[in-house]
Amino acid sequence: MGCGWRTVQWKTEMNTSMTNTPPVLTVDGLRVEIPTRRGTLLALDNISFSIAPGEILGMVGESGAGKSLTGMAILGLLDPPGRVAAGEIRLGERRLDNLSQREMRKIRGKEIGAIFQDPLMSLNPLLQIGDQLVETILTHLPVTHEQAVQRALGLMHAVGIPAPEARFESFPHQFSGGMRQRIVIALALCAEPQLVVADEPTTALDVSIQAQVLQLLRTLCRDKGTAMLLVTHDMGVIAETADRVAVMYAGRIVEIGPVEDVIRNPVHPYTRGLMGAIPTLKPVTGPLAQIDGAMPRLNARPTGCAFNPRCPNVMDRCREQSPAITARTPRHDVACWLATETRQDAEVTA
């Protein structure tokens, strides 16, 4: 098969781009709080990561872990009263977290594209597809109407809509779910953004259509050097699409690293449990690995490590102090006392 060669070539491109060019997106110590009548809830705590040009960073976690919230914070679309309480979000050199809504509106759509789960929510049901694309292009790029139409047709072709001229005047309801999501992707990419935030882009689609859309996203990122934050609950989607993955639990990143490392050698007990809990197509040999209990709610976060009540390797220290995320290898970071201690042991024996 030719795929081995393709993977290798892609990897080398990735490495050079990562060493030579500064990241497109840097999130540094992001903290999001939601003030309520019963006190302030800490929704995101010390989130730090960066995405290089052409790189896809997957963000995975259970519902309520804060993965969508991270995407929303980057897009400047946090629902009040939620707010960025600390940390920085930078697009290239430019800080985004302290921009006004007005300034953010110029960046969204132009420099950051967004793709959400439900394509019907992102499209205006009363406007023809072509007009929606042309409007977005004219808003963000200095082109004439005629050029915008040509660009829109080109985009529709690029995202795999057959006979774009014929579908240009169609309305969203005349398309199937998969086709609608392709149009949303075309909308997100129409100003050639540096970064795309894709929040569960294929969750509403069937597997066969999902495979088509994921393939499309991957090719577009590769060809145009667009960085992407891919938020999903499906580890399989991450494995097939992303270059690196950040695993979130209760508002924190507990493990982040290259997809191969995290899937083959998960270090955090939560990631390890998660991997064992995913049913596969292999012959069934026994019960699925089970993480008992459920993720704590925001108002009932335990002291110390948030995972400690469910952790099979819990130690006294985990119940008192929350572990900081630390590098295990240069590109693989883990927030777990166990990982820190085994490393210290290893250093001592060495």
Place this chain on the structure above:
Amino acid sequence: MTTLTQDTVASMAGALPPAPTRAAARGANADAGTISLDVQNLTRHFPIGSGLFRGALGGHQPVVKAVDGVSFAIRRGETFSLVGESGCGKSTLARLVAGLDKATSGTTRFADAANKGHRVQMIFQDPYASLNPRYRVGTAIAEPIRFQKLLPEAQVMPRVHELLQQVGLAPADALKFPHEFSGGQRQRVSIARALAGNPTFLVCDEPTSALDVSVQAQILNLLRQLQERLGLTCLFISHNLAVINYVSHDVGVMYLGRLVEVAPTRTLFEAPKHPYTQLLLAALPQLDSRGRDKSPITGEIPSPLKPPPGCTFHPRCPHAMERCRSENPQLLPQPDGAQIACHAVQERRIPVLFHPTPALAHA
């Protein structure tokens, strides 16, 4: 016609039916191999268009053939799963089997239908929608017991507590309301309520699709364990092939209202024969399928209003020929126990792909 007798007056004395041990291999059980449910030519057509003009348009009432001539059988104590993409008719089929909807034609015959104590229960996808928010959980679980008068009133609450423990909750939870539980716990309550009616047959419609992976694993383990302990026969519906692999003995793949492949689970996953099954398996994102060179399925599911003539899969099928465009293939048995509805397979035009588990290909 549908012979679904809900035995309402039987009062079961014992709390639980004796737990038969379901052996891992088929045939070890005393009544293994006997058919529990036999479905023949089941069809459900939904007429569409406004009721006002029904019939006034000259008898050309358009219909959606949600389920179109489906036949299969489920052996006692086993799980038969239906898999397919949205709109293929799997949930309609589940509702027909559970007796929640009437078939247009065809039969569902339960072998135990004549026996006292034969009951069908259903577990739904959304545990938020299937529990009454104003009922305490204990009342909700007790309802089937009281309604069917299974136990004298004094024994109802002890049985509810026992059921809660059986699904991994505490007896004290009986006094709580559904909103006090997480999604996974709510699905446990739904399972307890389904078991409260002492069912012999369980219909599970996407029971874990609304749950997170770690919670899904808990519920799948629980369902398997309960099935083995209680000797339940199950019809399991899911769009997730990996979940299907974990729970089923036999699998039926549906496409536009028809079964295109029925096979024992291992046969289906190791040697999928129908082109649609092959494409579904290839499209499933896998943990260790990184860098897999994919040839994604082209095209989409056609509108069920205007299904293509002949084999409904032919517009997307890489092996389609003239015959596929005109003649609807029948479900025919294969040497290895599978049943396939495909002209190309029948004419041996598709090489018998021996798929190793696709996940292992690039390990």
